[in-house]
Amino acid sequence: MSVETAAIETVNQEFYSAIESADLDKMTEVWAEDTADDQVSCVHPGWTLLSGRSEVLRSWALIMANTTYIQFVLTDVNTTVLGDVAVLTCVENILTAGEEGESSFAAGKVVASNVYIRTGQGWRLWMHHGSPVLQGDDDDDEEDGELEH
Amino acid sequence: MSVETAAIETVNQEFYSAIESADLDKMTEVWAEDTADDQVSCVHPGWTLLSGRSEVLRSWALIMANTTYIQFVLTDVNTTVLGDVAVLTCVENILTAGEEGESSFAAGKVVASNVYIRTGQGWRLWMHHGSPVLQGDDDDDEEDGELEH
Numbered sequence: 383m384s385v386e387t388a389a390i391e392t393v394n395q396e397f398y399s400a401i402e403s404a405d406l407d408k409m410t411e412v413w414a415e416d417t418a419d420d421q422v423s424c425v426h427p428g429w430t431l432l433s434g435r436s437e438v439l440r441s442w443a444l445i446m447a448n449t450t451y452i453q454f455v456l457t458d459v460n461t462t463v464l465g466d467v468a469v470l471t472c473v474e475n476i477l478t479a480g481e482e483g484e485s486s487f488a489a490g491k492v493v494a495s496n497v498y499i500r501t502g503q504g505w506r507l508w509m510h511h512g513s514p515v516l517q518g519d520d521d522d523d524e525e526d527g528e529l530e531h
Numbered sequence: 532m533s534v535e536t537a538a539i540e541t542v543n544q545e546f547y548s549a550i551e552s553a554d555l556d557k558m559t560e561v562w563a564e565d566t567a568d569d570q571v572s573c574v575h576p577g578w579t580l581l582s583g584r585s586e587v588l589r590s591w592a593l594i595m596a597n598t599t600y601i602q603f604v605l606t607d608v609n610t611t612v613l614g615d616v617a618v619l620t621c622v623e624n625i626l627t628a629g630e631e632g633e634s635s636f637a638a639g640k641v642v643a644s645n646v647y648i649r650t651g652q653g654w655r656l657w658m659h660h661g662s663p664v665l666q667g668d669d670d671d672d673e674e675d676g677e678l679e680h
Contacts, residue, residue: 420611423609423618423620423644425642425644425662427662428662428663428664429642429664429665430622430640430642430664431607431620431622431642433609433620458580460572460582462568462569464614464615464616464648464657465614465616466613466614467613467614467616469572469646469657469658471580471582471658473579473580491579493574493578493580493660495644495646495658495660497618497644497646499613508611508613508618509618509620509644511642511660512662513574513576513577513660513661513662513663514577514662514663515577515578515579516577516578
């Protein structure tokens with residue numbers, strides 16, 4: 383792994399740590415600044431697109447306020463560096479506490495695309511897009527079957 | 532709109548036209564080539580991540596083969612150029628024919644993040660991530676309500 387890739391994946395870990403620890407200050411640091419012309423953007427699973435630091439950070443504050451427990455195990459982390467931009471894709475294996483209390487847990491799987499940009503302060507998050515995985519792991523086999531009809 | 536942004540949004544239109552007309556050749560042209568180290572990637576709504584031209588184009592062939600009619604009306608198109616990379620976000624307002632025949636239609640909304648890269652042949656698609664919008668348009672108001680409890 384290159385030094386650059388390692389730096390990006392470290393910031394990516396900080397992003398998910400910020401959610402796990404409901405640390406809005408850390409989350410604020412992870413996101414890039416809006417520019418005069420362009421804004422950061424974020425899609426939470428099942429939500430529509432949010433644009434701009436203010437709206438995006440407000441959504442994270444809302445999620446943190448309504449989450450008693452959340453844990454991420456990232457798999458399939460893949461990082462492509464394209465000049466001053468990096469595209470990181472990963473699968474978020476999520477464990478959350480249900481609303482009934484700590485003895486109830488729910489597991490879920492989200493696929494995420496995270497775009498990072500190089501700034502004077504290091505790599506910062508420009509876009510996060512998370513979407514629910516509704517298919518099973520055996521979808522490849524199912525597709526093969528359909529094609530053979 | 533800059534010349535660059537116009538060029539990217541033209542390729543983006545070609546991408547959706549390729550789906551509408553089930554034109555796999557055009558779809559093949561729109562996507563960038565994999566490199567030695569990195570691969571293009573694609574997330575269809577509800578699917579997990581697909582990687583590499585071969586797997587991605589195969590999924591489009593499958594979708595085209597199983598779609599009798601599909602029409603996209605794009606809204607909220609926003610393009611950010613970051614050097615040789617562009618991040619385009621948009622809402623796909625989709626009309627499809629139901630399985631029962633042409634008299635049955637279904638409407639849906641998908642939010643998409645499309646990452647384009649500059650190549651010798653022009654801008655090409657490096658990543659497509661589409662996810663279903665499950666919330667209504669009035670989610671902002673609902674969020675306000677929750678925060679005021």
